[in-house]
Amino acid sequence: MVGVLVLILVLFLINQGLFSSFSKRHKWFSKKLMNFLFLYHLFFYGVYYTYTLFNRSDSKLYYERPQMGSNWFEFFGTSTTFIDFMSWPFINILGFSYEMMMVLFAWFGYIGFVYAYLFFRENIPVKIKVFNIDFIVLVLFLPNMHFWTASLGKGAPIFMGLMMFAYAIKDPKKRWVVLLIGSLITYYIRPHVFLFVAVGTVLGYMTGKEKISFWKKLLVYIGMIGSLLLVQDTILGVAGLDESENLVQGFEDFSEDRAGELARSGSGVDMANYPLPLKLFTFWFRPLFLDAPGVLGLIVSLENLIYLFLFFKILKKDFISFLKKSPVSVKMSITVFLLASVAMSFVMSNLGIIMRQKSMVMYFLFFVIYYYLAQKKYDRIVKLRRRRKKALVTFSK
Known part of the structure; x- marks a missing residue:
């Protein structure tokens, strides 16, 4: 326990250094x-750690596996192996206990929230209130997001990597280190998610409304497309498609097998025959009270209801025209969100896993909703100012 308290203090001091750097910029x-x-996220570390005392948790396996090898680089690879690679030096060299590793990875998840805050505030200076709460405060403190990013496992670092990437892509020349770290973390933990991010970025830069220099666009295109070409075999290999002659049929077969396996587990739902809209609804908004698996499911149901209310705010006639005129950040976010949602909805058939997996991509939807609401508010402000200016001119005559 002393080690945990010392580590929390060290991480708190590191945070202050990072905050000073961000405050200058x-x-x-x-x-x-x-x-x-940070304190709020630490609370969820405590909640998750308590949960592991009474329930089966993959975090215990993530702590045990690195102790089974004497060579650090034998764990270097993608997916689960990379988490073991990240953990190895802390466990085997620094002697971190299970509780300390849980704190460390919870901190990785917290850094993801810091970069999410930077991503939102830098791109959207207009403040918006939803349910009489500041929008960014609401999405930063959603409990399900913190629960699944407060433990030893994939959830915390993949969220950190994605939010680092989202923040850095606005100015890749100056933020190339953050961009590189975010890209590598995302790729090595979930190669297919890196595919969605790369495609979303390229499409965003191709269609965004900003006037971006040719060289900046070229740098992004070469970086993203070149990366995909280099790692295509690994990405396809995740689904066993690296030797497939028909990728579409291969993905369909993989989806059916994976969905069948998950449906047989504790909180499975038979999504195989669902139409795509219902698959997406299940992935985004279920469980919803009636099908909630346990107490945790009831809490998540309340959060899913908030997601649903937020989603209703973009179900407007002008949303499509907004997307057409939107900047790179919005088009990248909506592309990443939709690609990931479609792919995952085909292979996810377990509400417990859905609750965990969607925490990776929901912030991209929140960003789009926030930007849309802020744009509408800004347009109203501009229109009001023009009317006042016109009225003053008329009055002066």
Whole structure:
């Protein structure tokens, strides 16, 4: 327990250094909010750790496996292996206990929230309230997001990698280190998610409304497309498609097999015959009270209801026209969200796994909703100012 307290103190001090750096670059950066968010996230570390005492948890396997090898680089690889690779030096060289590893990975998840905050606030300076709560505060403190990013496993670092990438892609030349780290973390933990991010980025830069220099676009295109070509075999290999002659049929077979396996587990739902809209609804918004698996499911159901209410806010006639005129960040976010959602909805048939997996991509949807609402508010403000200016001109005459 002493080790846990010392580690929390060290991480707190590291946070203050990071916050000072961010404050110099972004005048709007709130240290107070981020420190409170750190305490909030630590609370969920405690909740998840308590959960592991009474329930089966993969985090225990993630702690045990690195101790079975004497060579660090024998764990270097993609997916689960990469988590073991990340953990190996902390466990075998620094002597971290299971509880300390849980804190460390919870901190990785927290850093993801810090970069999510940067991503949102830098791109959307207009403040919006939803349910009488500041939008960004609402999405930063959603409990399900913190629960699944507060433990030793894939959830925390993949979320960190994705949010680092989302923040850095706005200015890849100056933020190339953050962009590279985010890309590598995303790729090595979930190669297929890196595919969605790369495709979303390229499409965003191709169709975004900003006037971006040719060389900046070329740099992004070469970087993303070149990366995909280099790692295509690994990405396809995740689904066993690296030797498939028919990728579409191969993916369908993989989806049916994977969905069947998950449906047979504890909280399975038979999604195999669902139409695509219902698959997506299940992935985004279930469980919803009636099909909630346990107490945790009831809490998640309440959060899913919030997601549903937020989603309703973009079901407007002008949303498509907004997307057409939207910047790179919005088009990248909606592409990543939809690609990941479609792919995962075909292979996910277990509500417990769905609750965990969707935490990776929901922030991209939140960003699109936030931007849409902020744009509408900004347009109203501009229209009001024009009317006032016109009225003043008329009055002066």
